Amino acid sequence: MTSELILVAHGTRNQLGLNTITEIASAVADHVGPVRTAFVDVLGPNPREVLADSTAPAIVVPAFLASGYHVNTDLPARVAESGHPSVTITPALGPDPVLAEIMHTRLLEVGWSPGDAVVMAAAGSSDPAARRELVEAASLLADRVGEVHLGFVATGAPTVADLVGRIRSRGRRVFIASYLLAPGVFHTKLAGCGAQAATEPLGAHPELVALLARRFTARIGITIH
CATH class of the missing domain: 3.40.50.1400 (Rossmann fold)
Structure with missing residues (x-):
């Protein structure tokens, strides 16, 4: 069964920021196939909502540069609330x-x-x-x-x-x-x-996109059933 691929970002009301997340997700999809996007704060959909309409095994990649509250607590809680049968949450992006x-x-x-x-x-x-x-x-x-x-x-x-x-x-x-x-x-x-x-933010730099793609394909992380 094909896995559901979900990129999770913080969330922002800044349109340039939203455009950047969309650009990153689109570029990652060019490497790994369709990628859905969720947000843990500010706006939706949140991970629980994205996972609620899927039963396929899911791989969730947090697009965060360190493993703080949102990665260690908030994201696993939303995944658990979804009731999804099989979700792997990969490590955050940084440090790298x-x-x-x-x-x-x-x-x-x-x-x-x-x-x-x-x-x-x-x-x-x-x-x-x-x-x-x-x-x-x-x-x-x-x-x-x-x-x-x-x-x-x-x-x-x-x-x-x-x-x-x-x-x-x-x-x-x-x-x-x-x-x-x-x-x-x-x-x-x-x-x-x-x-x-x-400098500009890290943004949709090709090497960052490739790093995210490797997170999806490695399938290494914590699994929530």
């Missing part, structure tokens, strides 16, 4: 060297040069495991660009703006590497942080 390489490419696009400081801007999380994953993601980026500081846009300290201000006060050039999936409220804030430039 692929994402670090995309950020490196994005930094080069906005004028970063070796020797410039980098602030990796993550949404943040109160979950200790997710915070450790973000630290690892920053370390993977540092392997490619040198000096990287981890800052947060929504939850946690230090904030991106505080880090940028501190580094610039020493007369340094600093660039923001956006560790965000799509445009939205969080990414918009980066423009006002005072850096030389901020």
Whole structure:
């Protein structure tokens, strides 16, 4: 029986953000076949609703960059509520060297040069495991660009703006590497942080699309019956 493939994102009212998620899902479908999209917050359909009308085995890939509350608690709860007989939830996308390489490419696009400081801007999380994953993601980026500081846009300290201000006060050039999936409220804030430039979100980069496709085909994760 063919598996149901479901991509789960956070959700946003930002139209550019929604367009980006649609673009990502469409590009992944070119690799693996039809992909449905669900959201855990802000708008629907949520995973429970998407799973409710299917009895085929389902593979759910969370398009999140760390395993915080939405991945570890919210998503499994919605899947369980659906009553679906067989759902595999794969790991979140990050940390992964692929994402670090995309950020490196994005930094080069906005004028970063070796020797410039980098602030990796993550949404943040109160979950200790997710915070450790973000630290690892920053370390993977540092392997490619040198000096990287981890800052947060929504939850946690230090904030991106505080880090940028501190580094610039020493007369340094600093660039923001956006560790965000799509445009939205969080990414918009980066423009006002005072850096030389901020990169675009990871978006529908071909390597990110390929990473998502591998999540679907590997079928590795937790299975909920």
